[in-house]
Amino acid sequence: GALVYQYPRRTICKSGTSMRMECQAVGFQATSVAWYRQSPQKTFELIALSTVNSAIKYEQNFTQEKFPISHPNLSFSSMTVLNAYLEDRGLYLCGARGLTEVFFGKGTRLTVV
């Protein structure tokens, strides 16, 4: 079946430091990978969308300088949160789209201290 592995599951970083999270689609070829952040209030924000053969598109309020993403092949994507501060905390979710349905990893919970 289609699975999306995301790691680490949780991480704590000091304010001003950076952390990297990874996402891997297994059992299917992902036509696109999207990174979302879920706030403590449970709302979802799309950070960026990476589609095969297209440049990574960042949403308003999110930049490549802050959230650089690497998407070297159909199955793997990584995102780094640079200079993390308190407002960056939350659950980061990677969603990989198969033919139609989107499958999510278990998320990386970022705590900033």
Place this chain on the structure above:
Amino acid sequence: GQQVQQSPASLVLQEGENAELQCNFSSTATQLQWFYQRPGGSLVSLLYNPSGTKHTGRLTSTTVTKERRSSLHISSSQITDSGTYFCAMEGAGGADRLTFGKGTQLIIQP
């Protein structure tokens, strides 16, 4: 931009009762998925249903595209069904972007 409204915001039921969750969206949906989020955070895809009626186990989703609404029916609810249910849609020209509702928190009591 696209908006997704879910209702109710929370729902408390006794075990064995049926649950009905609603999702309304501001534009025509070309993609529509229902997700379940466990208290630990994992987001699980329940049903992909951009139109019509789909069943899986105790779950039934009905999407009426022209009325811009979808529902999720959970029959004979169990305590383990407790969690938050999200509706997410992609509109025409949405370019793979899912817009999520704010979720319905379902609490099943013994």
